[in-house]
Amino acid sequence: MAGVSSLPFPASVYAARLERAAALAADGGFDAIVVGPGPDLQYLVGVEGDTIERLTVLLIGPSLAPTIVVPRMELAKVRSTAVGELGLTVLDWVDGEDPYALVSSALDRVTRVGVSDALPALHVIPIGERLGVRLELATPVLREGRMIKDETEITELRRAGAAIDAVHRRVPQWLRAGRTEREVAADIAEAIVAEGHRTVEFVIVGSGPNGADPHHEVSDRVIDDGDIVVVDIGGAVPSGYNSDSTRTYVVGDPDPDVAERIAVLVSAQQAAVDAVRPGATASEVDAAAREVLTAAGLGDAFLHRTGHGIGVSVHEEPYIAPGNDLVLREGMAFSIEPGIYFAGEWGARIEDIVVVTADGCERLNVAPHELTRADG
Incomplete structure (x- = not known):
């Protein structure tokens, strides 16, 4: 029984x-x-x-x-x-x-x-x-x-996307000069659960030079005024389906040149989202982001693939990467997350989860994409 x-x-x-x-x-x-x-x-x-x-x-x-x-x-x-x-x-x-x-x-x-x-x-x-x-x-x-999500799965991914967006909207209140990455991460982890996740799968808070490491997690580095801060977070909602979203913040006023380069990154991320449709290949979506960055002289600063599938795993098929000729089909769900990284200085990444639709894609993360000022 x-x-x-x-x-x-x-x-x-x-x-x-x-x-x-x-x-x-x-x-x-x-x-x-x-x-x-x-x-x-x-x-x-x-x-x-x-x-x-x-x-x-x-x-x-x-x-x-x-x-x-x-x-x-x-x-x-x-x-x-x-x-x-x-x-x-x-x-x-x-x-x-x-x-x-x-x-x-x-x-x-x-x-x-x-x-x-x-x-x-x-x-x-x-x-x-x-x-x-x-x-x-x-x-x-x-x-x-x-790889092909049905409507029940897409509903859960929408739920996860909305929950992690709610956390990102709260991040600026915790980011301020004088706090450590670890202190900020603790606030974020608590909010991930409070906003509807059952588990915290990861919290990345990469401030200043730590943001130049795409897989940095957290440290006891003290955040300083003017720092660019990469916040990449995700968790599983009660059904087991995952969220994963990255936004880039600045504490105080950004350097104008840095802000300009991050604006190019936002455009590159949008170009990749716009390239998603049934019949396109994973490599074509990756190339759409890469071409924008390369045209702006930032191609060498993009160190990783554009995205990965998501579902009951944070990382699964399909992988949105150079050389992957997999043809996209309706129902596939994956991240679009180009980044730029300058060793010893700073980094930035913008990430949304998208689902392939009949004529394009649905973006599951809608929190502001542009460089967001955090004053604490």
Whole structure:
């Protein structure tokens, strides 16, 4: 008997996802796919959590009834998800038993098996040995299901976008000379939860020269008057779908040359947003931002790709990067976040999440994009 459901969506949504995954597995020539804990398992059946030394895997395939292998000590939690609501086959085990034998018995006479990319070698190697096959990455199959968001997912991404916009609108009250990045980040983290997120996934407050490091987090650096400050923040709303948005602030009055370069960055970000439409490629969207910056002599200051997909993971397919000829389709959701970085001096980044629509895109973040003055 199923426990109390903790699912953010109706069980029918997960049933459709499992059916599509099985069809995609067949299209990819797989007899079965082994999905370990991580974003794919969360997406397919609502089971959250990371891989541990005890084996938990979902087994799916074109001729296989979805089956989950799970430690008995985790059974109640798993049955509170779509596994219980849909009545999936459950093979449970206790310490001292061999869970890999359960996988082997469920996947009898298979020749081509894929594994999710979050499944560690700790489990991949013994599964492969038991099945007697060379396991392959199932990423091309699993990413296809997650890349195209349905309306329920887009609604959650809208919710996440509005919640993080609300936080950005409050940031200027916390940024002031004399405070440390860490102090500002603590205020932001508290607000992320207060504005509707269940978790804080990351808070970047990069002031002055720290803003020139795209993956700087926080430090005890004291913010100074005139500093440019990059604030990149995100979290997961109760459904597990993520926000991710970056704005650039200045404490007091900006240097006119710096303000001019950031205005070019805002234009580059808008150019990339304008390039998003079905039929365009990921690399074309990236190029739209890069061309604006290059024309202004700032091309070498753009150190990373233009964006990444988002959903139950903060980073997932598609990646908006040079050389990626993936054709965009309606329902894809990803960030547009060009940045410029000057080592030892300052950096800036502007980031929105967009969803590809029938004739362009919907921007999910609408907090002011221009350099925003913060006076505390």
